[in-house]
Amino acid sequence: MLRLDLGWLDYTLLAVYFVVVLGIGVVARRAVGTSADFLLAGRSLPAWVTGLAFVAANLGATEIIGMAANGAQYGVATVHYYWIGAIPAMVFLGIVMMPFYYRSKVRSVPEFLKLRYNNQTHVLNAVVFAVASVLIAGVNLYALAIVLQALLGWPLWAGILASAAVVLIYIGAGGLGSAIYGEVLQFFIILAGLIPLAIVAVRSVGGFAELGRRVEASALGPNGLHAWQGTGVGDVSNPIGANWIGIVLGLGFVLSFGYWTTNFAEIQRALSAKDRSASQRTPLIAAFPKIFIPAVTIIPGLVALVAIPNFGNDDTGGLEYNDAIPALMGQLLPQGVLGVAVTGLFASFMAGVAANVSSLNTVVTYDLVQPYLARGRSDAYYLTMGRAVTAGGVIIAVGTAFLAAGFNNIMTYLQSLFGIFNAPIFATFILGMFWKRTTGWGGFWGLLSGVVAGTAVFVLSKAGVLTFGSDIEVTFYQAGAAFFVDAVVTVLVSMFGRAPARSQLAGIVYGVAGADGVVPTLKQPREAVWWRRPVLLGGIALALTVVLNILFA
Amino acid sequence: MSTEGGPAVTSRMARLFDVRYVIGGLLGFYGVVLVIRGLLDGAEQLAQAAGFAVNLWTGIALVVVAVAFLAWASLRPLGIEVDEEELAGPSA
Numbered sequence: 001m002l003r004l005d006l007g008w009l010d011y012t013l014l015a016v017y018f019v020v021v022l023g024i025g026v027v028a029r030r031a032v033g034t035s036a037d038f039l040l041a042g043r044s045l046p047a048w049v050t051g052l053a054f055v056a057a058n059l060g061a062t063e064i065i066g067m068a069a070n071g072a073q074y075g076v077a078t079v080h081y082y083w084i085g086a087i088p089a090m091v092f093l094g095i096v097m098m099p100f101y102y103r104s105k106v107r108s109v110p111e112f113l114k115l116r117y118n119n120q121t122h123v124l125n126a127v128v129f130a131v132a133s134v135l136i137a138g139v140n141l142y143a144l145a146i147v148l149q150a151l152l153g154w155p156l157w158a159g160i161l162a163s164a165a166v167v168l169i170y171i172g173a174g175g176l177g178s179a180i181y182g183e184v185l186q187f188f189i190i191l192a193g194l195i196p197l198a199i200v201a202v203r204s205v206g207g208f209a210e211l212g213r214r215v216e217a218s219a220l221g222p223n224g225l226h227a228w229q230g231t232g233v234g235d236v237s238n239p240i241g242a243n244w245i246g247i248v249l250g251l252g253f254v255l256s257f258g259y260w261t262t263n264f265a266e267i268q269r270a271l272s273a274k275d276r277s278a279s280q281r282t283p284l285i286a287a288f289p290k291i292f293i294p295a296v297t298i299i300p301g302l303v304a305l306v307a308i309p310n311f312g313n314d315d316t317g318g319l320e321y322n323d324a325i326p327a328l329m330g331q332l333l334p335q336g337v338l339g340v341a342v343t344g345l346f347a348s349f350m351a352g353v354a355a356n357v358s359s360l361n362t363v364v365t366y367d368l369v370q371p372y373l374a375r376g377r378s379d380a381y382y383l384t385m386g387r388a389v390t391a392g393g394v395i396i397a398v399g400t401a402f403l404a405a406g407f408n409n410i411m412t413y414l415q416s417l418f419g420i421f422n423a424p425i426f427a428t429f430i431l432g433m434f435w436k437r438t439t440g441w442g443g444f445w446g447l448l449s450g451v452v453a454g455t456a457v458f459v460l461s462k463a464g465v466l467t468f469g470s471d472i473e474v475t476f477y478q479a480g481a482a483f484f485v486d487a488v489v490t491v492l493v494s495m496f497g498r499a500p501a502r503s504q505l506a507g508i509v510y511g512v513a514g515a516d517g518v519v520p521t522l523k524q525p526r527e528a529v530w531w532r533r534p535v536l537l538g539g540i541a542l543a544l545t546v547v548l549n550i551l552f553a
Numbered sequence: 554m555s556t557e558g559g560p561a562v563t564s565r566m567a568r569l570f571d572v573r574y575v576i577g578g579l580l581g582f583y584g585v586v587l588v589i590r591g592l593l594d595g596a597e598q599l600a601q602a603a604g605f606a607v608n609l610w611t612g613i614a615l616v617v618v619a620v621a622f623l624a625w626a627s628l629r630p631l632g633i634e635v636d637e638e639e640l641a642g643p644s645a
Contacts, residue, residue, distance in 0.1 A: 009590060013583060020579050049572060181572045188576055188618070192583065196611045204603035334598035336590035336608040340583055 002150040002323060004330045010339030017189065017343045021170060021350070024181050028174025035382035038175035039362040040107055040272065047278035047532075049184055051285025054269040056183035058290075059190055060352020061143045061345060064297055069321035071294075071301025072312055074472070075215065075224030076552055077231075077240035078301070082294045084252035087287050087545045089260035091538035094284040097261050098270055100433050100520060102279040104508045107271075108359075109264040110367045115508055116432040118440030119372075124447055125425065126367035129264060130360055132421040134393055137356035138400020143322075144349035145401065151326055151342065160401045167353045168394045171361075172387055179358040180269060186347035187289070193337075193344025194296035197325070200332045201303040211299075214306040224302075228553045241470030250476025254483040258422035262429055265359040277525040280534040287541040291548065300328050353397070361389040420458060423479035424450020424486035431490050434510045438490060439497040446490025454482030573626035581619030587612030 032038045070078040106112045110129060114122035145159035154162070171179055205211050216222045223230040223238045230238035233245060242250070260266060260283070270282035301324045305311050308327060310318030319327055329341050365386045374381070428447050431438045457478035460466045468474045507514020510521065527533045591609025599606065 009586070013586065016582065017579070020575065024575065181575070184572055185576055185579065188580055192580065192611065192615055195614075196607050200602045200605050200607050203605050332602055334594065334601050334608060336587050336594075337611050340587070340611065 002326055004151045007335040009335055013339035014343045021182050025170040025173040025178045028178035032175055035379050035386055038383055038386050039365060041176035041180055044274050045272050047273055047281040047285055050269045050273045050282040052187045053180040053183040054266060054282050055286035055289050056187040056351045057265055057269060057355035059348055060140050061349035062140055064348050065143055065322050065325055067297035068301040068324040071298035072305040072321050072324050074240045075220040077227050077238050078298050079227050079294050080247050080251055082290060083545045083549055085256040086290050087541055089256040090283040090287045091541055093261045094280045095534050095538050098280045102276045107366050108363050109262055109267050110363055117443035121444040126363050128421055129363050133356045133360040134396045135400050137353050137397035140352040141397055142401040147326055147345055160398055164394050164398050171354055171357050172390045176358045179354040183351050186351040189347040190344040193341030196337050197341055198296045198299045201300050201328050204332055205303055205307050215302050218306055242473040242476055246473055246476045250480050254423050255479040258426040262425040265355045268359050284534055284537040291544055300325050304328055357390055357393050360393045361386045364389040420454040423454055423482040427483050427486040436505055436509055437494055437499055439494045439500050441497055442490045442494030445493045446486045449489045450482040450486030453485035454478045457481045571626055571631050573622045577619045577622035580615045584612045584615030584619055
């Protein structure tokens, strides 16, 4: 019943998109002469390009389909993933952490750990990142294959293989440069499909007031329209199933800071900006579209819930939550804009996988192969290696795609992975950047025990030893445990070790002058025009978020 | 080891093509196609989209965005970035 009736016009629009994207890959390939061209795209891009790529890298098919699913399942409280779970961390990254990353001249996030801590910490983080990237790329592949199967009638395996082949050609040719330029393009196509869908969806149920009335009458109840009501400690009646402490600390602090400030798939976009100010503005520019994206994901989710009979009850033959956006597309969009919307779904999928693959090849080549496995080879060797890793990563991701099939809600699965892999890293970074006393082994044991603690909470909850209010609450607590254990172990091990030599901290730790005599501080770049000042941009983003939280409380 | 791939090496990536023309071109093409499709839409298409001329309006919006990008790209071409000479921060 989900099958779309695509006409020749829709297929033409889709085909034109593929021609343009593959064209970007071909043109970008001509610019690739060295491994640095392929894996870094240079530090030459303007802030608006890296900013839109930053937000598009996160706007994968899983994000869009998963957030619409959350909208139908948890209601308006899904905005926490954006306004609490993303904006504060993005602003923090732009104003506080980006200056440290950019001036250290690292080529990847794990490389910062090599400079600050020791090789063991570096390898641990690089390996964990590589594994997580491949798993998440697999989830993205699976998500698109489901959509292809439901909408176009392609078998699952054909969808996975065809989509993987497109990404392989496009990233394999142009590397990070074609990934970033492709992401900017994808950003606009995704919105060109989702905005009309959201408008038509609201009109189809008779406007916002009628939508609100019907959501209150649905399984979500009155709190389905509120982000904060019913999240009191010990008295949780909001569909999100977590209290406000869990939301603020688990999602807002640990989970989101871990993801946004240390995930190399994101930071890589900011590192490719042309100067420090542009790198700081990258996540801040990205914050503005991020604030408003819930309007085009949560609203279709709510409409699907009230307009499609038996929605979300897949046990009794209804559609799954993940079907919200595809089902509405088929029902509401006529040929023409339908083609744009289908293209947008493809584009969002490619944005997600391209980000994973283009960060994976950099980390494997520059953080594992070059320093440890095959030292001192020619640059041509590492360029070939980067391309080989791209191919290998895509092939493993295809295998992973089938692993994702066991979970009903893709987003929760993704969050589980982030909780385990990302949450502890933030503790390691923030201690390393601001506490001179943190030692190499403190960083290593903190990171390792954090990952183990997060995994333990996840496994114990799956085994039924620990019980939580909802799957989402599990991810909050496992992220919290990972962060807390990492921080405590890092501090304890550091206290018992010998303080690191000053030369090891030079230029990368707050207040320790580098070899060039420059002391890293939080002084912001002087900018002539107001819209280039990071603190002002970040302040506006935060103020907007506060206002929206009050409006939707 | 972490300094290779500096601005000089890869700025040719940025100069090779201006992504603003690519955005403007693709969105403009989609916009024109949707406007034409929208003008041909009958009662059936209108009813499917809850009475909203979705092809026409999406097409118009896309054309506006496309024109904005093309105008920006031609008024401020790459290589004459006088406005981008930023004062570096004290520690940058």
